[in-house]
Amino acid sequence: MELKTLFSPEKIGSISIKNRIVRSATYESMADERGYVTDKLIKLYDGLARGGTGLIITGFSAVDEEGPVGPKTVGLYDDSFISGQKKLVDAVHDYPDVRISAQIAHCGRQILLPKFQPIAPSPIADKFINRIPRELSTDEIQGSIKSFVDASRRAYEGGYDMVQIHAAHGYLLSSFISPYSNKRSDEFGGDTQKRTKILVDIYNGIRDEIGKDFPVIIKMQSRDDVASGLSIEEATDIAKILADTGYDAIEPSGGIYEARLKTKNALPSKIIKSREDETYLLPNAGELKPKIGNCPLILVGGIRDPLSAEKILEGGIVDFVSMSRPLICEPELPTRWRNGDFSPVACISCNRCLFNIGIKPLKCYSRASKSQ
Template sequence: MSNDINLNTPFTLKNGTVIKNRLFKSAMSEQLGTKEHNPTKGLATLYKTWAEGGLGLSITGNIMVDRTALGEPKNVVLDTQSDLEPFKKWAQAGSANGSHIWPQLNHPGKQIPNFITEEPVAPSAIALENGLEKGFNKPRALTESEILDIIEKFATAAELSKKAGFTGVQIHGAHGYLVSQFLSPRHNQRNDQWGGSLENRMRFVLAVYHAMREKVGSDFPIGIKLNSADFMRGGFTEEDSMEVVKALASAGIDLIEISGGTYESPSMVGHKMKPTTQKREAYFLEYAEKVRNLIDTPLVVTGGFRSADGMITALRSGATDFIGLGRPLAVYPNLPNELMADENHSIELRPLTTGVKIVDKMAMLDITWYEFQLARMAQKKAPKPNMSEWSTFFKTLMGAGVYAFRKRRA
């Protein structure tokens, strides 16, 4: 424990990269890509707003490494076909005020809505469950050559990120996307070198990391967002996760962001949160405390933080080095400055409901309402904390029709 750590205390990664404070923006899906899947001008505006709001490090919404595999219709893609100029402008804007900005690089695997693709790919030909099978088609198992090709796509995206001026990258290894699918014995039932034992199931993520490292060198930070567990029967367990964490730390990963759950069991948004967790604010702090005893790699805990006091307590406990924030920043973009200025500062996010359960379920307000806030900031408008849930529903319907309410990822 250290009582001299505060939210504005700088942190130096092992490769010498200095992050000016402990406030970290976790990835949120912005849905602000062009029809060619390049960044819109609004993304630069949005991330400059957050940088000026005081963040030490921002992680972008997931950027796809393969334009034939999109998690959502308006995803940004970073590959050899991308126009790097808007990426350069985005990186420059997100680096304002001494902030860092890292793209989150991702492949959705089978988490592709069926209105985007008829046949997604995955480690094994196993469909999503818990109601998601209605919106997502059963995948085809990847071939060996396809696996190697995807690994190369991750590495290329990392190389292009560095070329564009971003200050690091993050691998999305959580929430049921492709990296997470490879790690899960529920979703990965291959009988080759990529499946079966935990050693084989973690081969993909380690190969992605090493391929990236070869492209970007030792001085360019590579982080990962990793599940503490999938919280599903037969899925990726806490014990599995700790072994993967140790392997990544040994390989030289620079920063590990801890999350949990999948969209079949969404623990990352507080699903079935225990009272002890609610009291401490952070969803995954107990897991982080266990990990801290295993490795000395810097950690980020994301999910649930709402007060400066809770954040400072978590930092001083030694369990985490950074405080991950997501949805609060969609409503309060100056929150980091406010938290650092006042140790008694706190915020609340109101529950979102139209009052009609079937409409709430259809509208996916925890995604669409916050996307509209991001869109406002991208247009140089202030967020609107009292935005009507019904207006969100109707604007989404008018803007994209019924496809807007198909099952999606964030």
């Protein structure tokens, strides 16, 4: 069998991607203490670009000094970050046709670093981190929209091919679209349209600032997995609003920190024990597809086998497949598959990369122990 579709080009907005393989955003904990790009971080991205991924999405990059996901989060909240970012982007662009998107985010109500105040649309206690977030005023929400627009402009000036807005996993933007964490009664809360307004305003703000030709994609919460949280049914309506607004691609994901209180095997990075556990967000993508017209859909979550990825792409529900843990373990995976070694990924989804992130720099623990 040939992997014809997996290795065929496709566009996101005006940008052509050489194959359908995306590196899903993965926090690296490799910036310096202030969020500046380091040589170690550049080396990681050089390896991913060399490995054949068509579109690399960076890890969580903070739009606000007070909104990092953990220690050594990359910063994009000041113009002084641009020159370091440019070095990272240039290292990736040294490889022909490899594209790179910055992922921009604010941790919101799930901030783990004690020195920062959790913030949210509403002061609903987060039972995972045991803190009550401060409710944002309407003016502060406008400030937050501006911080996403400014960070996008910095990504553009740093040479990135596109930007991904992180509106998943319970972080700030995800908490706005969720009926669980957003109980506001101003224009940013209430029905689905109002809870999604922040994402529409961010998109329009970016377009006003940097024009039409810079794709803006989104990692979108498609289910919270907590009682009274965002459901897939409502997520389909949100996806329609985002596609109609003009977002250039949607990568649906799910889960918030509090969902981990119920099960160790929570979204977004579920443990894969058998073939049946793979591609666990495909049903969600299938729900969204009919609502989003021609907006490209990126499938993330448990992609482990190239033949199944090929089949899914041929089926036409999704346009790209996106991986995080497999590419931590094997950054050269796309080239391996392209060269005809179709064996599934070496990643055993032990999730030690995830449990250690923020404590230590990103690495694959199972591969490290095998090579010792």
